Amino acid sequence: GMSRSVSFWGHPDATPRSPLPKKTKLIVIGSGMSGVGSCYWLTESGVTDIICIDQHDVCTGATGRNGGHCWPGSRPPTEEEISKWGTDSIRKTFDFEYTTVDLLRSIAEKEKLDCDLNITGGIIVARFQEEMEAFSEDVKRLNEMGWNRGCEMWSEARVKDALGIKNCKGGLYNPHAGQFWPAKFVRGLATICQSRGVQFIIMTKVTDIARSNPDFIRITTDDGQIIEAEKVVYATNGYTSTLLPQYEGLLRPVRGQVIVTAPVEKILKASATFNDGYEYMIQRPDGRIVFGGMRWRSPTRGEKTLDDTVIDPEVSDALRECLEEQFGITPPIDYQWTGIMGYTKDEGPMVGPISEREFLLAGYTGHGMVLAFQSATFV
Numbered sequence: 001g002m003s004r005s006v007s008f009w010g011h012p013d014a015t016p017r018s019p020l021p022k023k024t025k026l027i028v029i030g031s032g033m034s035g036v037g038s039c040y041w042l043t044e045s046g047v048t049d050i051i052c053i054d055q056h057d058v059c060t061g062a063t064g065r066n067g068g069h070c071w072p073g074s075r076p077p078t079e080e081e082i083s084k085w086g087t088d089s090i091r092k093t094f095d096f097e098y099t100t101v102d103l104l105r106s107i108a109e110k111e112k113l114d115c116d117l118n119i120t121g122g123i124i125v126a127r128f129q130e131e132m133e134a135f136s137e138d139v140k141r142l143n144e145m146g147w148n149r150g151c152e153m154w155s156e157a158r159v160k161d162a163l164g165i166k167n168c169k170g171g172l173y174n175p176h177a178g179q180f181w182p183a184k185f186v187r188g189l190a191t192i193c194q195s196r197g198v199q200f201i202i203m204t205k206v207t208d209i210a211r212s213n214p215d216f217i218r219i220t221t222d223d224g225q226i227i228e229a230e231k232v233v234y235a236t237n238g239y240t241s242t243l244l245p246q247y248e249g250l251l252r253p254v255r256g257q258v259i260v261t262a263p264v265e266k267i268l269k270a271s272a273t274f275n276d277g278y279e280y281m282i283q284r285p286d287g288r289i290v291f292g293g294m295r296w297r298s299p300t301r302g303e304k305t306l307d308d309t310v311i312d313p314e315v316s317d318a319l320r321e322c323l324e325e326q327f328g329i330t331p332p333i334d335y336q337w338t339g340i341m342g343y344t345k346d347e348g349p350m351v352g353p354i355s356e357r358e359f360l361l362a363g364y365t366g367h368g369m370v371l372a373f374q375s376a377t378f379v
Helices: 032-045 080-087 085-110 129-145 157-165 182-195 237-243 314-326 374-376
Strands: 023-029 050-053 123-128 153-156 170-173 199-201 208-209 217-221 226-234 251-259 272-275 279-283 289-292 331-345 350-355 356-364
Touching: 023 032, 032 050, 032 182, 032 356, 032 374, 050 182, 080 085, 085 182, 085 374, 123 129, 123 157, 129 153, 129 170, 153 157, 157 170, 182 199, 237 251, 237 331, 237 356, 251 314, 289 314, 314 331, 350 374, 356 374
Parallel strands: 023 050, 023 226, 050 199, 123 272, 226 356
Antiparallel strands: 123 170, 153 170, 208 217, 217 226, 251 289, 251 331, 272 279, 279 289, 350 356
16 A cells, blocks of 8 residues: 555665673664764774664664755855854854765775765755745855855756756756765665674664663663663664653654655756755656655644654655646656654754763754764764
8 A cells, every 4th residue: 555654765674683782882872874874983993892773674764764865055054044153163064064975975985885876966946036036145155155166046947957847937056966875875884884893783672771870871672681881872863852851842853755756757967956945856867756845735744753654645645746747747656655854943963972971963954964974973
């Protein structure tokens, strides 16, 4: 039936639970881009006594369920943000997404990870004249600050030619936007980490975290195992508040939804996003279109749920209708799935130590692929 959520990016066969050792130097909770990224950078620096634990399988959370984008600088900073946080801080944040993509590419090459990382360019589509005006302000600001990395305004004719879209006023083109297969990257890294001594414990949920002893943190799992760790990394994005209740409300789960079509003739010459980034699409080399968004069409808007095993039929219908109305295509839908993202109030990630022994990597607000891997270097 259509209601089951199955990701096109693949699902490893669940391996049985392994027994946990009693002690470890470091526990990483979560095995997506942040968790496995942390394991990779820690092993690079010589730390190998690591357990990476996941309630499901390796890379089956948001990293294994996203829209396949790798799009740095997709939200140019506003004047308000620059005056609030200061030029230096905003510049660092803005550059960070670009340098994260450079890092993904260099590690994919170094470790020979076959993850389809292709820079295709991307267009933020303007459907209204007001958006065109706002985008041209963005470009002007980037140029004035000396931060522009080739972003330029595209006319209506040029955007329609590049995307085959029916209604638009033009758009903002970014030559650095691309697509990739994040799950292949992460699972490839996980294999390397395993060979360096990292132990992956899957299908095991952390149920309790006790901090009463000053020398270690005691973790209890849903099957009653107990392990003591000197340090804990929470790479738990949208699930964070289930383990750290103080983040309830500050870091909230939001469910996104994605469909994948059967292969169709090439219509997208670049990646695309529209409606303030609520809708996003790529066309893969095999002709499949990966199209996500429309959660605003769901009665719950994707809020207040951690269930990524089901799909919202209203959202699927809206995605299909959009393909037909805007792109004139009605291909069969081969896959559809949901995934849980972690949204913060200021849309910035929450990355850093939260106690002497605990480190948090979360809150990527839908932009994890251009933030998480480099964020993990701070662990």
